[in-house]
Amino acid sequence: MRTMTGKRKIKEKTRRINMAKLQSDGLTLDIKFMVFKDEWIEYEIKFYWKDDIIVNDSILKREGEYWGKRSTGAFLANDYQKDFLIGTIRDILQTNEPEYWEPLEPDAIIAIYPGTFFPFLKSHLIEEETEENEKKKPKKGNQPDDIFTIITFIDSYTFKNNRAYSGEGISLHLIVTRDDLEKFADELEIEYQNLKS
DSSP states (O other), rough: OOOOOOOHHHHHHHHHTTOOOEEEEEEEEEEEEEEEETTTTEEEEEEEEEEEEEEGGBBBBOHHHHHHOTHHHHTEEEEEEEEOOOHHHHHHHOOOOOOOEEETTEEEEEEETTOOOTOOOOHHHHHHHHHHHHHHHHOOOTTTEEEEEEEEEGGGGGGGTTSSSSSSSEEEEEEHHHHHHHHHHHHHHHHHHHHHH
């Protein structure tokens, strides 16, 4: 049995500490870079309510080497040759235009909507907050408390006994601030650089 070198142990430990999490109240989107092998980058995505994984692990695919290695309640996705998720988030933060990240195979899609709440979520309080933020913008530009809706979609292909992508599945919706999203992009960048080093 091979043992890890000291350097490798430190690297693995650092990756666990720097796990990228985007949180809103008790909901958390957790994304971790797993491996970079044969030009494929593997992501692991989890949905949490407080400290509990939301998805029932028993309904997830486990057959084969790829699906069998996923951790409890995790979804898997892959990018080819390099990460495109971080760049997508940074572009949205700069342009304030909605955009989405979709890996080469559509296991997951992360859509980000600046200045927009989920379409069916309407309340007097939310509308007032949005109007107040919009009034600030001409004077001061982007604000740390600007809001973003994040919708992370997972295709039903990830569930056991499903043999094809369907364009249907489950999603987690978060409403976060610009400050939260910038921090999340920074955490992802640390993870990605650790993966490549």
